[in-house]
Amino acid sequence: MTDHLLIETGGPQTGPACERFVGDAVRLAGDGHRVVLFLVENGVTAALPGASPAVETLLRDGGELWVDTFSAAQRALPAADLLPACRMVEMDEVAAELLEPRVRAVWH
Amino acid sequence: MPRPVPPTDVLLNLHGAPHQTDLVTSALRLATALLDRGARVQIWVCGDATRLTGAALGDTTPRDLSDPGREHPSVARVIRDLITDHPDRLYWYVCRFCADQRGAAEQIPEVRKRSLFVYAEHVRAAGKTLFMGVC
Numbered sequence: 001m002t003d004h005l006l007i008e009t010g011g012p013q014t015g016p017a018c019e020r021f022v023g024d025a026v027r028l029a030g031d032g033h034r035v036v037l038f039l040v041e042n043g044v045t046a047a048l049p050g051a052s053p054a055v056e057t058l059l060r061d062g063g064e065l066w067v068d069t070f071s072a073a074q075r076a077l078p079a080a081d082l083l084p085a086c087r088m089v090e091m092d093e094v095a096a097e098l099l100e101p102r103v104r105a106v107w108h
Numbered sequence: 109m110p111r112p113v114p115p116t117d118v119l120l121n122l123h124g125a126p127h128q129t130d131l132v133t134s135a136l137r138l139a140t141a142l143l144d145r146g147a148r149v150q151i152w153v154c155g156d157a158t159r160l161t162g163a164a165l166g167d168t169t170p171r172d173l174s175d176p177g178r179e180h181p182s183v184a185r186v187i188r189d190l191i192t193d194h195p196d197r198l199y200w201y202v203c204r205f206c207a208d209q210r211g212a213a214e215q216i217p218e219v220r221k222r223s224l225f226v227y228a229e230h231v232r233a234a235g236k237t238l239f240m241g242v243c
Contacts, residue, residue: 009129009130009131009134040130040134041129041130041131041134042129042130070137071130090141091137091138091140091141092141092144092145094138094141095138095141095142095144095145095147096145098118098138098142098236098238099117099118099142099145099147101235104236105236105238106238107238107239107240107241
């Protein structure tokens with residue numbers, strides 16, 4: 001099994017591409033892979049409750065949801081307003097994940 | 109004879125328009141985080157992103173009229189400082205064709221202009237490749 005780091009920058013308001021990308025994360029998690037979905041830039045809005053059905057499916061299927069602290073703060077989104085299962089992270093943690101040999105990463 | 113590409117842990121690709129989104133901020137934050145962890149990083153820019161290191165940008169941004177006594181570094185200077193702070197660990201490559209096409213042939217001396225025809229060598233020299241934005 002391969003670990004995957006999927007990075008979403010656009011969020012639901014950019015159209016169906018975000019939901020399709022998160023759908024890929026759902027399918028990977030469903031196949032038994034460890035999946036981290038990292039939301040950054042406008043992508044952090046996908047962590048708002050009800051904003052992205054696919055994100056909530058991913059969490060139900062065992063995927064991890066990471067939200068960029070800096071991007072959320074820039075958009076005045078406190079952690080309390082986001083899905084309780086998400087984890088606020090700094091870019092350092094993303095770098096560490098990216099440098100893990102077993103991890104494949106995709107930026108969207 | 110083309111110069112060999114130094115091996116790196118990660119290759120970050122910026123192919124998008126640099127100031128349309130937070131792309132440059134994210135790329136520089138990620139590059140800095142990787143460097144702080146001791147990684148070796150190369151960044152390849154194509155398209156309008158080649159303007160980020162244009163020599164014409166100078167060291168500072170145009171003066172802020174609401175705060176005229178304060179200087180802000182240009183993005184070219186930010187990148188130059190990042191490169192000089194991490195010798196032999198950060199390499200910034202500019203697509204020669206894209207830069208020439210946009211009148212940005214004059215680049216800061218810290219970056220290297222390369223032909224797109226050698227791009228595959230850069231991918232081969234990197235442990236991982238991440239495309240961060242496409243026009």
